[in-house]
Amino acid sequence: MYGYIGSMRARPGMRDDVIALLLDGVDGLRAAGCHSYVVSACATDDDRIWVTEVWESATHHAASLQLPATRAAIAAAMPMLTGEFTSQESQVVGGLGLGRAASPGGREDAAGGR
Amino acid sequence: MYGYIGSMRARPGMRDDVIALLLDGVDGLRAAGCHSYVVSACATDDDRIWVTEVWESATHHAASLQLPATRAAIAAAMPMLTGEFTSQESQVVGGLGLGRAASPGGREDAAGGR
Numbered sequence: 530m531y532g533y534i535g536s537m538r539a540r541p542g543m544r545d546d547v548i549a550l551l552l553d554g555v556d557g558l559r560a561a562g563c564h565s566y567v568v569s570a571c572a573t574d575d576d577r578i579w580v581t582e583v584w585e586s587a588t589h590h591a592a593s594l595q596l597p598a599t600r601a602a603i604a605a606a607m608p609m610l611t612g613e614f615t616s617q618e619s620q621v622v623g624g625l626g627l628g629r630a631a632s633p634g635g636r637e638d639a640a641g642g643r
Numbered sequence: 644m645y646g647y648i649g650s651m652r653a654r655p656g657m658r659d660d661v662i663a664l665l666l667d668g669v670d671g672l673r674a675a676g677c678h679s680y681v682v683s684a685c686a687t688d689d690d691r692i693w694v695t696e697v698w699e700s701a702t703h704h705a706a707s708l709q710l711p712a713t714r715a716a717i718a719a720a721m722p723m724l725t726g727e728f729t730s731q732e733s734q735v736v737g738g739l740g741l742g743r744a745a746s747p748g749g750r751e752d753a754a755g756g757r
Contacts, residue, residue, distance in 0.1 A: 532681065532683040532695075534648060534695065548736050552736065552737045552738065555737070555738060555739050563739060565681060565738070565739060566738045566740065567646065567679060567695070567738040567739075567740070568735070568737055569646040569733035569734055569735040569736055570733055570736060571731070572731075573731070573732070579648060579731065579733050581646075581648065581681070583681055583740070617685070617687070618686040618687070619683035619684055619686050619693050620683055620684045620686060621681055622666065622684060623666045624679070624681040624682050625673060625679060625681075626679035626740045627740065
């Protein structure tokens with residue numbers, strides 16, 4: 530599985546609006562191969578947003594960025610951002626809460642092994 | 644919910660051993676208030692490990708570090724680490740794969756709102 534840890538800075542006072550955009554349409558991510566997608570407000574920077582993601586593969590992640598809903602959300606969010614981004618890619622080995630992208634009705638079990 | 648994004652560096656050749664320690668006992672985390680716990684190998688540093696976590700609260704996270712199994716895993720891992728750590732705390736707003744800590748048999752649904 531492919532992991533992505535990213536952050537972005539919102540213009541002052543706009544963080545909540547950007548977070549709302551990031552969470553809008555989250556229901557459709559699982560069908561696109563997403564195992565985990567977590568949006569959070571930085572505890573040490575009032576304007577920064579952290580997003581951690583786990584996808585079936587890097588290809589699934591890249592393809593998701595081309596989905597019409599995602600492209601629209603990115604276009605709407607960009608004017609509210611300062612342009613200060615960070616990103617880190619990884620190979621996810623296991624953990625808790627990774628579900629199963631292919632079985633939306635499945636139980637959320639611990640997933641280990643590689 | 645409380646979010647934690649951390650990284651650590653293993654001594655050369657020891658990353659897989661540290662990852663195995665980090666994943667051992669993951670089954671018990673949900674009962675301790677953990678919503679998500681993802682362990683991954685850094686894509687740009689052969690020795691770095693990333694861990695992203697979501698807990699019911701910062702208090703739950705802190706308490707988990709005192710569990711005997713966790714203390715034993717930390718003690719076993721420390722000699723294999725270089726001491727180079729990073730950490731970032733956040734307030735988790737929502738996403739996918741956050742499950743429900745209090746209902747281990749529950750389905751993994753998207754969780755939004757704060």
